[in-house]
Amino acid sequence: MCCGEKTDLCYTHSWIAYRHKHAAMSNLTTLTDPELMSRIVRQEQAALAELYTRFGGPVYSVARHVLQDTGMAEEVTQDIFLKVWQQAITWDEERGKLVSWLLTMTRYTAIDRLRKEQRRPMRASSSIDDLYDLIADSEQTDENLRLEGETLRGLMTQLPQEQTDLIKLAFFGGFSHSEIAERTGIPLGTVKTRLRLGMQKLKHLWLAANDDHR
Amino acid sequence: MSKQNAQQQPNNMNQTLCEEALALLPAYALGATDADETRLVERALQACPEVAAELVEYQALAVALLHSAPPAQPPAALGERILAAAAASAPAAALPKPTVMTAKPAVTVAKPPAAKRRATPWGWLAAAAAAVALLVTNGYWFTQVQELRMQQADLSAQQDQLSQRLTARNSVIERAAEGQLTRIELTSVDSTSDGLPAAIVLVSPDGTVGAVYTRQLPVLPPEQSYQLWFLDGATGTAVSACVFQVRENGNGQSWLIDVAQPLDLSQIGAMGITIEPAGGSPQPTSDPIAAVEV
Numbered sequence: 001m002c003c004g005e006k007t008d009l010c011y012t013h014s015w016i017a018y019r020h021k022h023a024a025m026s027n028l029t030t031l032t033d034p035e036l037m038s039r040i041v042r043q044e045q046a047a048l049a050e051l052y053t054r055f056g057g058p059v060y061s062v063a064r065h066v067l068q069d070t071g072m073a074e075e076v077t078q079d080i081f082l083k084v085w086q087q088a089i090t091w092d093e094e095r096g097k098l099v100s101w102l103l104t105m106t107r108y109t110a111i112d113r114l115r116k117e118q119r120r121p122m123r124a125s126s127s128i129d130d131l132y133d134l135i136a137d138s139e140q141t142d143e144n145l146r147l148e149g150e151t152l153r154g155l156m157t158q159l160p161q162e163q164t165d166l167i168k169l170a171f172f173g174g175f176s177h178s179e180i181a182e183r184t185g186i187p188l189g190t191v192k193t194r195l196r197l198g199m200q201k202l203k204h205l206w207l208a209a210n211d212d213h214r
Numbered sequence: 215m216s217k218q219n220a221q222q223q224p225n226n227m228n229q230t231l232c233e234e235a236l237a238l239l240p241a242y243a244l245g246a247t248d249a250d251e252t253r254l255v256e257r258a259l260q261a262c263p264e265v266a267a268e269l270v271e272y273q274a275l276a277v278a279l280l281h282s283a284p285p286a287q288p289p290a291a292l293g294e295r296i297l298a299a300a301a302a303s304a305p306a307a308a309l310p311k312p313t314v315m316t317a318k319p320a321v322t323v324a325k326p327p328a329a330k331r332r333a334t335p336w337g338w339l340a341a342a343a344a345a346v347a348l349l350v351t352n353g354y355w356f357t358q359v360q361e362l363r364m365q366q367a368d369l370s371a372q373q374d375q376l377s378q379r380l381t382a383r384n385s386v387i388e389r390a391a392e393g394q395l396t397r398i399e400l401t402s403v404d405s406t407s408d409g410l411p412a413a414i415v416l417v418s419p420d421g422t423v424g425a426v427y428t429r430q431l432p433v434l435p436p437e438q439s440y441q442l443w444f445l446d447g448a449t450g451t452a453v454s455a456c457v458f459q460v461r462e463n464g465n466g467q468s469w470l471i472d473v474a475q476p477l478d479l480s481q482i483g484a485m486g487i488t489i490e491p492a493g494g495s496p497q498p499t500s501d502p503i504a505a506v507e508v
Contacts, residue, residue, distance in 0.1 A: 149281025199240030
């Protein structure tokens with residue numbers, strides 16, 4: 001099928017062969033996130049492939065969870081990686097972990113897509129710069145963050161179902177208080193109370209769980 | 215209305231704002247507040263230190279929520295498609311194109327023959343004036359370049375400071391998420407104060423990571439700063455925790471940066487905020503305006 005060894009087109013036809021060959025050659029797998037992003041700024045396609053290997057799963061998972069549709073989740077995942085390919089220079093390692101920056105962008109992009117599909121009015125979206133206020137997080141490893149997410153999924157099962165549902169609608173559905181009330185038929189005051197109590201309890205459980213792990 | 219009542223009214227209004235915002239904070243961290251509620255919380259973040267302190271924990275929780283989406287496996291072909299789209303997109307779209315200077319076409323214009331000029335003293339005077347002008351403009355440009363260099367050095371220093379603050383802020387969020395920060399309230403020494411804390415300090419057990427949120431402190435002139443001190447309970451010596459200013463509304467926040475000789479929380483006997491010369495002092499030079507025994 002494809003091409004000679006060194007053209008971009010060849011790379012597009014043989015993702016796996018390309019990745020193995022070039023990742024091995026340049027040892028991309030051992031690069032830190034900032035080093036990898038500086039390669040992407042220099043438009044090295046092998047670096048983009050490595051980035052996808054590292055974070056394609058988590059990005060797709062968030063998009064899939066927000067959109068509940070595999071086709072749209074794939075499109076959003078593609079949008080995110082292309083955005084990084086073209087705007088890698090906008091990531092500032094001092095201001096947030098790469099994985100959290102990617103997942104925050106994914107959540108916002110997927111929610112925007114969902115609003116468009118559901119013909120809901122768009123809300124003021126955050127600029128990439130504003131996202132840093134939301135993602136300033138720890139120096140934990142990506143693996144720890146993943147485990148923390150897993151713990152949180154377990155803790156959410158300890159909340160009353162009615163509270164868990166509202167937290168998910170708000171965070172992953174992008175619904176505001178009044179939109180949730182309109183969509184579910186639950187009185188606005190009840191929505192606010194359930195959301196507040198649910199988050200307060202979740203925070204309490206989460207801090208206690210972190211305390212136990214220390 | 216008595217003077218005391220007049221003072222109490224804004225405080226009560228402020229307290230109501232803070233309480234309403236605290237109730238909305240969990241939804242705000244999720245992005246679920248409606249536009250008017252978002253404005254209320256953002257107003258309160260400027261006015262209520264306890265709201266700003268509480269938000270740190272909810273933001274950390276929201277980051278963890280991002281990672282809680284159930285794992286899903288992307289289709290095998292998606293990676294290939296992304297790489298193909300990247301290859302097809304304009305390379306280095308974000309990078310500015312280099313400027314290409316093109317030479318103007320050479321046009322020869324026939325000049326009229328120069329009239330024979332007579333050397334006059336005015337010519338010498340004009341040359342001398344031109345030389346002086348050249349010296350003056352060279353001096354001007356030299357000054358400009360020096361000024362730009364100084365501005366560049368200032369900017370670089372500002373960038374370092376900003377980076378240091380962001381690192382400190384991230385550490386606070388990390389420790390808050392791990393439930394490692396102890397909350398300590400400092401009360402104003404002014405007996406006429408409303409009794410609410412003048413400052414809230416969040417601090418890690420080793421005393422190196424933390425933040426201070428203050429409310430309704432007077433705005434200081436540029437030659438003065440506020441300074442937070444930790445006092446060693448055993449020796450009575452003071453360790454500077456941070457130097458900060460407050461906003462026009464009297465509220466402020468700062469991160470503990472470069473604590474020179476950190477004290478364990480168990481060693482700290484008291485905390486206090488004093489007014490010091492701009493940039494801070496090695497040891498307190500005035501009585502605290504707010505303090506607490508730990």
